[in-house]
Amino acid sequence: MLDLALQLGDWLAEGREAAVATVVSVGGSAPRGPGATLAVDGKGAVIGSVSGGCVEASVYDLCAQALETGGSVLERFGYSDEDAFAVGLTCGGVLDVLVTPLTADGPVGALLRSALDTAARGGAVALVRVVRGPDALLGSALLVHADGSHEGGLGGHPELDRTAVEQALAALDAGRTATVEVSQDGSHCPGGLTLLVETRVPPPRMIVFGAVDFAAALVRAGKFLGYQVTVCDARPVFTTPERFPEADEVVVDWPHRYLRGTPTDGRTVVCVLTHDAKFDVPLLEVALRLPVAFVGAMGSRRTHADRDRRLREIGLDDHELARLRSPIGLDLGGRTPEETALSIVAEIVASRRGGTGLPLTGSVRPIHHRHTA
Structure with a gap:
């Protein structure tokens, strides 16, 4: 969401409602990584992107539905062998996309405005959201500043908030966006909750x-x-x-x-x-x-x-x-x-x-691959 913070901030300042679709995980070959965002306002205007164009239309429809229902939804998009024209990533990858309605007076809207204020002062900030877990927690958000102070919360679970702050500070230090698996009480436990940690930091x-x-x-x-x-x-x-x-x-x-x-x-x-x-x-x-x-x-x-x-x-x-x-x-x-x-x-x-510098022609390596520098 933070990659569109300036535009979304303008929308909120104008009182426009929007739905935000964010890539929360990637499998195989995919053009965009976690944190990539597409947003749609109540009049149908769109900003951002979650892929190279192959699933944008379906994500747009999901955003329109979220504006009507007011609920968050997690959707998976992948390659379809059966129908070349079906919605999917023809590059063979898989995207998990979280769609969340965003209103000017909602809790996520307030957190985003705070993130914009921090960014305007040249500060660093991280937004942590529950992107996989119980419906009651899905989309809940926590905003973490570089000094460790935070706003908001993840469903009223103090241990979960503490873990989220630790993960956010580590992501801020590296200037990266990532997902992390935790349990509801905040301990690391694959198969529990999935948090998306998005960062906005000064440029390198x-x-x-x-x-x-x-x-x-x-x-x-x-x-x-x-x-x-x-x-x-x-x-x-x-x-x-x-x-x-x-x-x-x-x-x-x-x-x-x-x-x-x-x-x-x-x-x-x-x-x-x-x-x-x-x-x-x-x-x-x-x-x-x-x-x-x-x-x-x-x-x-x-x-x-x-x-x-x-x-x-x-x-x-x-x-x-x-x-x-x-x-x-x-x-x-x-x-x-x-x-x-x-x-x-x-x-x-x-x-x-983590690239080789070699031509992609003839290479057997994935075009889009994960690497930690």
């Missing part, structure tokens, strides 16, 4: 070191993928907002000093484009010892070999050096800054999602 950071021509293209690619992008270089003549107008931040500082002092987390991506030892070595010494998601450095294989030697000389071990992606990027054969940026973000996505 991409920090690009080196105010070079490739950096401008990488900034654009990073913004396209939803990163908050910083460009940093020690040379003020090159490091200007005019050269990088799409960057969220342009910083003139020694790279290693800036990285040591700036906030990073397990979603942060570090791209080193300077390929100059006096910048690279002290910077990578810091980067490879931080718990960030990705560290890559540009340069030829000869540059990489020299860089590896220098990093070993200052004390980095095999485990730390194994985290370095160098030369950065996938082998796409590109040469222009835009093609190079594409190869870099392709490797970042593959690393984040």
Whole structure:
């Protein structure tokens, strides 16, 4: 639901009723993951998506029914061998979709407004809902803030609320949306209740070191993928907002000093484009010892070999050096800054999602597969 928080907030502010369909679990190959949302208002307007289009019409009908009945429903959509035109996922996957009516004066509506207020202040928030279990609990919601405070509740069960808060804080820390199985008293027990934990967190950071021509293209690619992008270089003549107008931040500082002092987390991506030892070595010494998601450095294989030697000389071990992606990027054969940026973000996505970087043609791996980075 939180992926449509801004639009839904506008609907609620206007007093419009809506029904919200949310993907709560996925099996096999499916185009969207848990948390993907489609919403329909009382006049039939629709926003969002729960699939690549193969089940949208049926989900739309379920939302219309929910607006009439006022009740929540959990529906499963899967592939139909018997009828190629039947409602289903022709890619062979299975989606479980929870449809819930949403009104401006209802409890979920109040929680969503609170989530919007938090997001507008740049804060992190998680929405926990019962998506499988007794009808009395289905759709009940709990809103959890980054400091552990919470609003709402899951059917008046304190132990269940405590477990939900713990799961929400873990999901916020990782910036992910996931489902978890618990029993009604809150203990972990597969086969009991299923909770969907949706998060809304500030975008992950991409920090690009080196105010070079490739950096401008990488900034654009990073913004396209939803990163908050910083460009940093020690040379003020090159490091200007005019050269990088799409960057969220342009910083003139020694790279290693800036990285040591700036906030990073397990979603942060570090791209080193300077390929100059006096910048690279002290910077990578810091980067490879931080718990960030990705560290890559540009340069030829000869540059990489020299860089590896220098990093070993200052004390980095095999485990730390194994985290370095160098030369950065996938082998796409590109040469222009835009093609190079594409190869870099392709490797970042593959690393984040567990992809191989190989063509899908001839591959036997699932196209959509689960991965924990």
